[in-house]
Amino acid sequence: MIHVRYFGQVAEQTNCASEAFEVPVDGFLELKNRIIEQYQLDPSSIQFAINHRMVQTTMHISLSEDDEVAVLPPFAGG
Amino acid sequence: MNRYTNQIQLAAVGIQGQEKLSKARVLIVGAGGLGCVIIPYLAGAGVGTIGIIDGDVIEESNLHRQILYHEKDIGQFKTQKAADYLRKFNANVNVEVYDDFLHKGNAGTVIRPYDIVVDATDTIDVRYLINAEAERYHKPVVYASVYQHEAQLSVFNYKGGPTYSCVFGEQVNRAPNCSQGGVLGTTVGIIGIMQANEVIKMIVGAGVVLSGRLLVYNSLTNTQDIFEISKKEKNIETNDQASGLALTSCYGTAREAGSSTNGIIIDLR
Numbered sequence: 001m002i003h004v005r006y007f008g009q010v011a012e013q014t015n016c017a018s019e020a021f022e023v024p025v026d027g028f029l030e031l032k033n034r035i036i037e038q039y040q041l042d043p044s045s046i047q048f049a050i051n052h053r054m055v056q057t058t059m060h061i062s063l064s065e066d067d068e069v070a071v072l073p074p075f076a077g078g
Numbered sequence: 079m080n081r082y083t084n085q086i087q088l089a090a091v092g093i094q095g096q097e098k099l100s101k102a103r104v105l106i107v108g109a110g111g112l113g114c115v116i117i118p119y120l121a122g123a124g125v126g127t128i129g130i131i132d133g134d135v136i137e138e139s140n141l142h143r144q145i146l147y148h149e150k151d152i153g154q155f156k157t158q159k160a161a162d163y164l165r166k167f168n169a170n171v172n173v174e175v176y177d178d179f180l181h182k183g184n185a186g187t188v189i190r191p192y193d194i195v196v197d198a199t200d201t202i203d204v205r206y207l208i209n210a211e212a213e214r215y216h217k218p219v220v221y222a223s224v225y226q227h228e229a230q231l232s233v234f235n236y237k238g239g240p241t242y243s244c245v246f247g248e249q250v251n252r253a254p255n256c257s258q259g260g261v262l263g264t265t266v267g268i269i270g271i272m273q274a275n276e277v278i279k280m281i282v283g284a285g286v287v288l289s290g291r292l293l294v295y296n297s298l299t300n301t302q303d304i305f306e307i308s309k310k311e312k313n314i315e316t317n318d319q320a321s322g323l324a325l326t327s328c329y330g331t332a333r334e335a336g337s338s339t340n341g342i343i344i345d346l347r
Contacts, residue, residue, distance in 0.1 A: 007294060008225040009254065044249050053306040054245060054292070070305065072294070074246045075223035075230050077256035078112040078200040078266065 002031060002063055008073045010046060014039050028061040031069060047072045081168075082124050095282035096124060100170070102281045105129040105192035107180050107208055109156035111143040111256060111266035112198035112222055112273060118146070119274040121164050125281070127172040128164065131188055132156045133179035143256070143263030180204055185211040194277055197221040198270070200255035209234065209242040218289075220276045222269045226259050227298040229269035232307070233276050236289035244310040245292055265297040 001020040011017050024030035028050065036043050048055055049070040055061060063069070085091045091099075102125050106113050109132040120128055134156050136147045144156070151159045157175040164173045176188055180199070189195055189211045197208050197219050205221070212219045218236040222229060234241045256266070272293075279285045292305045 008228055009259070044247070045252065047246060049305045052304065054308065056310075070303070072292075072305070073225075074202060074253045075225040075228070076200055076202050076205075076253035077224035077226075077259055077261055078108055078110050078198050078222065 001065065003066070003068045004031070004035065005068065005070045007070065008075055010039075010041065010071050010073050013041060023063055023065055023067075027063050028055065028059065028069070031063065032057060035071065041071075045073055085123065090284035091282050095284070098281050098283075099124045099278070100126045102194070103127040103129070103192045104194045104196060104277055104281075105131065105189060106196045106198055107131055107204070108198035108200065109144075109146075109160045110134070110140065110198065110200060111224070111261070111263065112270040113156075113160070113196075114144045114146045115267050115270035116196055116198055116274045116277070117160055117164065118167060119271060120277060121168045121171045123274075123278050124168070125171065125277070127174065127192075129174040129176070129188070129192055130157050130160050131176035131178065131180050133177060139257065143261065143266050145263070145267070180207060182207065186214070189217060190215050192217065194280060195219045196273055196277060197223075198273070202253055205242060213241055218280060220273045220280075222273045224256065224261055224266050224269060225254065226261060227265055227296060229265060229295045229297070231269055231272050231276070231288060231293040231295065232291060233280070233287050233289045236280070236287055238309075239289040240307040240309045245307050262297065268297060269295060 002023055003018060004021055005018045006014045006016065021031060032048060035041065048057055049072060050061060051068055082096050086093055086096050104120055104125050106116055106128065109130050113130065117128060117130065135153055136151045136156055136159065138152055141147060141149065146160050146163050155177045157177050161173045161175045164171055178184060180188060185207050195208060195212050195217050197205055199205060208219055212235050219234040221234055221242060222231045276288055280287055290307050292307055293302055295302045
């Protein structure tokens with residue numbers, strides 16, 4: 001499984017801090033699109049990290065069992 | 079013995095570090111929840127010159143987290159009350175205040191004379207403006223931002239390292255601020271002190287600066303994650319005219335408080 005973690009207001013939209021997804025055949029892009037579609041997220045205001053490394057959201061990256069994907073929005077408060 | 083004895087005795091600071099602190103010029107953009115803890119801790123450490131820019135006045139709903147301000151201060155400029163505090167707290171610190179919001183018309187003039195810029199704002203548009211101007215003038219930016227019980231921290235543009243745009247892209251995104259999202263004073267306080275800590279580390283040359291990494295702290299679970307950031311190369315022209323155009327197109331919605339581009343420094347001391 002892929003461990004997906006949600007931060008900030010994304011966690012409010014998904015209503016959970018983390019969940020598991022099947023390893024996607026087409027890698028990161030497939031998972032990203034699925035998450036965006038499932039939770040109606042605005043793709044222009046979220047970024048992704050794989051195993052604690054930020055990635056370009058258009059990159060083809062294969063995912064393996066037990067990888068962790070983080071979904072990170074910008075924060076504004078101060 | 080002097081007021082800095084207990085930090086001078088640290089190998090990471092020493093007399094040389096203290097001298098560096100006394101010569102340092104640090105600009106705090108925003109005298110809100112983050113600024114209210116960054117300002118006294120930098121002054122406590124003996125940072126020689128502290129600039130504070132904020133056009134906001136104190137409101138009652140600020141008081142739970144903006145700990146430099148008192149009930150009787152409501153309606154007054156945050157910059158003025160923060161400066162009053164600093165003068166009483168440490169007379170050795172030069173305080174330079176700007177009773178204005180940072181905007182396109184004043185950003186370059188305000189940022190340029192400082193060594194380090196601290197992003198303590200609550201507006202993403204201003205964050206992009208700080209990012210652009212700090213890049214133009216080669217200033218490191220100590221960034222933090224809060225959403226409810228989570229906070230982000232990073233040092234951008236440090237020795238040519240990644241910037242805010244490398245993390246969140248060139249686009250101006252929307253995100254709720256503290257009055258929209260709600261926040262505990264303690265969460266803002268924790269992350270503000272971490273910002274002050276990064277500033278001090280950079281000045282004295284101690285430890286590992288949080289450059290190229292984004293720290294996300296959760297005050298409910300006491301967990302923190304650090305994400306590695308890569309530098310993104312950009313197609314930005316370097317001459318002033320082109321940069322100005324780029325700024326207009328990328329950051330055109332940055333707050334235009336004070337429409338005049340001249341006379342923006344209301345109170346400089």
